[in-house]
Amino acid sequence: MQRHPLARILHWSIAGLVLGALASGYAITHEEGFSLALLRVHLALGAAAGGLTLIRVMLWMTKGAPESVFVLTSRIEVAASRIVHITLRLMPLLLLASGIGMLVLSGKAEALLDGTLSGLSAFETLPPRKLHHAAAFLLAALTLLHALAAIKHRLQAPRRLGKA
Numbered sequence: 001m002q003r004h005p006l007a008r009i010l011h012w013s014i015a016g017l018v019l020g021a022l023a024s025g026y027a028i029t030h031e032e033g034f035s036l037a038l039l040r041v042h043l044a045l046g047a048a049a050g051g052l053t054l055i056r057v058m059l060w061m062t063k064g065a066p067e068s069v070f071v072l073t074s075r076i077e078v079a080a081s082r083i084v085h086i087t088l089r090l091m092p093l094l095l096l097a098s099g100i101g102m103l104v105l106s107g108k109a110e111a112l113l114d115g116t117l118s119g120l121s122a123f124e125t126l127p128p129r130k131l132h133h134a135a136a137f138l139l140a141a142l143t144l145l146h147a148l149a150a151i152k153h154r155l156q157a158p159r160r161l162g163k164a
């Protein structure tokens, strides 16, 4: 698949939403006191990231991966880039599924909507919560690695002509 403007728009929209979902997610669990407004912001950002990711994954499955912007020189680099990109493409879907799983299993979706949810204790013992935390940590670590690799390539490697 050529690096179509849609692929670029999807990439930067998902990147912004994922960074917002990570920041708000860690803020709701690590700040003193529970904020329902922040949890709602988190859900909105996370759901939007998951929804756009679904479109990206469908494009990837039907049209293949967008062509790489950078010229990768070694086989290890090519393999590492492929593994990281595949994981980055799938992880927001796992977060969407585990997030919805927490809401459904806890039975707290209604309390969230009508504003009576008063804390995160209802989610504490649920299996999707562990999965959600692990997936969020992996996504944060890989995003950092991915952004550092992009900066390194932008500084060092020649770029394909005419690509963004």
Ligand code: HEM
Residues within 6 Å of the ligand: 007, 008, 011, 014, 015, 016, 018, 019, 065, 066, 067, 068, 069, 070, 081, 085, 086, 088, 089, 092, 143, 146, 147, 150
């Ligand atoms: C935070 C700052 C980010 C920067 C600076 C950045 C930069 C880039 C660059 C320069 C490329 C092109 C690399 C190539 O073609 O080989 C790229 C591709 C890609 N990035 Fe990012 N990225 C960021 C965040 C993210 C996030 C948060 C995700 C996923 C949740 C992500 C997922 C991807 C994927 C899957 C590709 C492969 C091309 C595609 O499918 O669109 N990136 N990124």
Ligand code: HEM
Residues within 6 Å of the ligand: 018, 021, 022, 023, 024, 025, 026, 028, 029, 030, 042, 043, 045, 046, 047, 049, 050, 091, 092, 095, 096, 098, 099, 100, 102, 103, 120, 121, 123, 124, 129, 132, 133, 136, 137, 139
């Ligand atoms: C890309 C999407 C998402 C990302 C990156 C993300 C990230 C995070 C992070 C970093 C945390 C805190 C984890 C920790 O403290 O270790 C969190 C918690 C949480 N997230 Fe998400 N999330 C996403 C989507 C969603 C969605 C779609 C929902 C619900 C439908 C959701 C519901 C929750 C809930 C209820 C918590 C609190 C769980 C607890 O008791 O610790 N998240 N999320």
